Amino acid sequence: MLELSLEKSFPGFQLALDLMAQEGEVLALLGPSGSGKSTLLRLIAGLLAPDRGFVRFGGVDLTPLPPERRGVGFLFQDYALFPHLTVAENVAFGLVEARWPRAEREARVRELLERMELLSHAGKRPQELSGGEQQRVALARALAPKPRLLLLDEPLGALDLRLREELLFFLRRTLRETRVTTLLVTHDQGEAFLLAHRVAVIRQGRLVQVGRPEEVYTKPKDAWTARFMGHKN
Numbered sequence: 001m002l003e004l005s006l007e008k009s010f011p012g013f014q015l016a017l018d019l020m021a022q023e024g025e026v027l028a029l030l031g032p033s034g035s036g037k038s039t040l041l042r043l044i045a046g047l048l049a050p051d052r053g054f055v056r057f058g059g060v061d062l063t064p065l066p067p068e069r070r071g072v073g074f075l076f077q078d079y080a081l082f083p084h085l086t087v088a089e090n091v092a093f094g095l096v097e098a099r100w101p102r103a104e105r106e107a108r109v110r111e112l113l114e115r116m117e118l119l120s121h122a123g124k125r126p127q128e129l130s131g132g133e134q135q136r137v138a139l140a141r142a143l144a145p146k147p148r149l150l151l152l153d154e155p156l157g158a159l160d161l162r163l164r165e166e167l168l169f170f171l172r173r174t175l176r177e178t179r180v181t182t183l184l185v186t187h188d189q190g191e192a193f194l195l196a197h198r199v200a201v202i203r204q205g206r207l208v209q210v211g212r213p214e215e216v217y218t219k220p221k222d223a224w225t226a227r228f229m230g231h232k233n
């Protein structure tokens, strides 16, 4: 189980929320721009230190651990692929850092490239790929070290509609097959409904409502949530 209770302030912004997710659960984080979704993921990943609070996974306190020791895989908009490395080297990156033996590393990279239908691109640089392919590489890189927790910050955000659908297919299959506990930030409710077991609605750094997607949609807690979920009045 993932359990967290975190506080973080920036000038003019305050995040304070408690959240839980079951092992293997996909939890979507929905909220308007500036509500603190990315900040929350960065706190969980250990890229940002909280003012107060903790992150626990499977009973282990991750709070004092650096990002690379948290068993967390992430795909963030501002964590681009390494342009000077090949596709295969990008996917292998975390495995080299974690000192996987060469043979296991190569087998793991191959397995992921196969799953993401990227084998024929293994030797290319990221900039030679389409946006959708680059996101598949980023997803493969995040999954390579077999994280127990996957953090996805608007993984489909920058893509056009056709590529979104294509990546959605890979994402859905991957989440089903690996059953990795996942926090998925999205502003697309369709995506949340399709991928997530539960959704958490966040507003101004606070948790407004958490529940099954259809529950939150049909029984929004207040007028703001109703409007946010697209109800007309």
Ligand code: ADP
Binding pocket: 010, 011, 012, 013, 031, 032, 033, 034, 035, 036, 037, 038, 039, 040
């Ligand atoms: P979201 O991902 O939901 O759009 P963010 O987590 O990126 O929201 O940002 C939440 C708020 O925190 C915003 O007001 C943003 O300007 C502020 N913020 C985020 N990161 C920093 C930072 N490193 N320094 C100062 N303010 C920040």
Ligand code: MG
Binding pocket: 037, 038, 039, 153
């Ligand atoms: Mg964000």
